[in-house]
Amino acid sequence: MLNIGKISSIIEKQGQSIFGQTNLLSNEEISDYTLEFLELFVLLVQKGDKPDHRSPEFKALRKFFGNASHQIQLRGGTLDEFVRYVQFLQRVFLENLESDSSATFEQTREILLLLATMFNDIVLDVFHSYLEEKERTITAQQEELRQTSTPITEIWDGVLTLPVIGTLDSSRTLVVMESLLSRIEADRAKVVVIDVTGVLAIDSQVSHHLIQMIRAIGLMGAEAILTGIRPEIARALTNLNIDLGDVITRSSLSEGLKEAFRRLNIEAVNKPRPVPAS
């Protein structure tokens, strides 16, 4: 009923057209995938029962497509390409069925049902796999952004700087606080200069997180100096009636560093250039 040989060459040719030309899969891989797919499909059809999502043959076929789509995604393939290919596979089987006059009405109906169920499930699986991969990428990128957007740097013995860029939500505050407090302990830091020049907007939640961070620094025995409060941030803080209390603030990072040095009894002086001997 199914002319596997003919179908195999049609599928392989289309695979080369979609994936081979863009170098997503090599010709050998396309050939292997075609063979494996047809073997799994034949196993499923030969089972003879009505389509059952729980059957090992069905699961094996879905897993095959899941793995294939994952590999293509990793190599930069698009979802469109893969779904078009799956739809093409379905069309090939339907056309083959149409051209076969030996099948009874019952057999045709059963195969149509099988194909519809199978390919619908496969397309859904491919979508899920695509979304999961995208979410994984986004999560990894968010984590990297979180790490790089709040670097803690020791700029002098006992002086750490923490430039805050973007917004400061609860989860970010917790991550930053954990790193910062460990650094204070490890570096025996006495002063931490937190620069908020890069903070886009401040609301009661952001200021609450900042105050928590400053409080934690104080509990460790270090001093926090808050710098870079822009006029719009200062206005927002006053509008929100937020009292920074005893928090030391300075207008800029350089002023903050001068204050840090002052507290550590460190003085930076301009040393005159040595006059070269004539």
Added chain:
Amino acid sequence: MVDGMHLTPIGSRTVLLEPRDGMDPGDPEAYAEPLLQYLQRNQARRLIYDLKNVPVIDELYYAWLVRVSALCQIAGIDLVTANMRPAAAYALALMLTAPPPFTCALDVDSARGVARR
């Protein structure tokens, strides 16, 4: 000596308090008087509370520290904590709604140098 804590005069009218495992912060009355007696006997002006062996400071423990601070304040003694662990500072910062009533120092040496209130 006071049960539950190791007290050591370390010079400059400073006493170092190192809590022991058996100390129960839920029973401050058991320690308040003996502690104050010891401090006054040694004419202490500063008490350094070493938190290096205190992994977590919960509400109960913090209440105990506040109690010690209040006792010291009445007696004209400065309380300075030292060596608070990052995890303890982290958890405490999330819990507190106001700065603590005592000074915190990075370590015992820094605590010695804290200016008197």
